[in-house]
Amino acid sequence: xxxxxxxxxxxxxxxxxxxxxxxxxxxxxxxxxxxxxxxxxxxxxxxxxxxxxxxxxxxxxxxxxxxxxxxxxxxxxxxxxxxxxxxxxxxxxxxxxxxxxxxxxxxxxxxx
Amino acid sequence: xxxxxxxxxxxxxxxxxxxxxxxxxxxxxxxxxxxxxxxxxxxxxxxxxxxxxxxxxxxxxxxxxxxxxxxxxxxxxxxxxxxxxxxxxxxxxxxxxxxxxxxxxxxxxxxxxx
Numbered sequence: 001x002x003x004x005x006x007x008x009x010x011x012x013x014x015x016x017x018x019x020x021x022x023x024x025x026x027x028x029x030x031x032x033x034x035x036x037x038x039x040x041x042x043x044x045x046x047x048x049x050x051x052x053x054x055x056x057x058x059x060x061x062x063x064x065x066x067x068x069x070x071x072x073x074x075x076x077x078x079x080x081x082x083x084x085x086x087x088x089x090x091x092x093x094x095x096x097x098x099x100x101x102x103x104x105x106x107x108x109x110x111x112x
Numbered sequence: 113x114x115x116x117x118x119x120x121x122x123x124x125x126x127x128x129x130x131x132x133x134x135x136x137x138x139x140x141x142x143x144x145x146x147x148x149x150x151x152x153x154x155x156x157x158x159x160x161x162x163x164x165x166x167x168x169x170x171x172x173x174x175x176x177x178x179x180x181x182x183x184x185x186x187x188x189x190x191x192x193x194x195x196x197x198x199x200x201x202x203x204x205x206x207x208x209x210x211x212x213x214x215x216x217x218x219x220x221x222x223x224x225x226x
Contacts, residue, residue, distance in 0.1 A: 031213060042202055042217040043155065088154055092213055098143055098162060100215060102154035
């Protein structure tokens with residue numbers, strides 16, 4: 001079945017890079033997404049990658065996709081306290097483009 | 113305008129009440145979604161509307177009744193809810209069809225059922 005897995009917690013020092021990892025099961029997924037959720041707020045779309053790409057960079061964010069291992073990662077360069085949040089990885093479900101399958105979310109804590 | 117708005121921000125209701133959640137977007141998106149999110153969990157899809165027609169119902173109990181009166185608005189009517197229905201209810205919108213599914217989320221309505 002469809003499943004997306006993430007580690008639950010990551011702690012980094014301010015100014016360091018953060019790497020959040022995700023594995024997915026559906027090799028037919030066309031798009032893979034990263035969302036950020038701050039406490040009490042909705043989800044903010046950070047970036048996405050099309051499945052025929054290996055890498056995508058957008059300012060401090062770098063997404064790497066390893067299709068063979070079905071592994072997706074999000075690297076945040078120069079992590080700031082404002083980056084503290086929960087980060088969700090998501091893939092498009094087999095039902096079509098209208099359904100997203102979310103991972104459990106990784107809580108990123110940034111400390112001075 | 114790249115915003116999805118939701119009202120109210122907070123809602124407290126009794127188990128016999130009837131209330132409605134509202135969602136609005138002006139991005140020209142023709143797909144709209146309702147999600148339920150419990151604390152420390154990912155969002156769970158409830159309903160999808162595509163071109164104002166219900167296309168996905170994830171076996172949601174009938175005490176939740178969605179409505180899409182036009183391409184910009186999405187409602188969720190609530191009746192006879194249970195305390196376990198307390199959660200953050202998120203609305204989202206996206207392009208419809210196969211052009212990619214970047215879903216844009218609203219801030220949510222925090223619902224408490226007493």
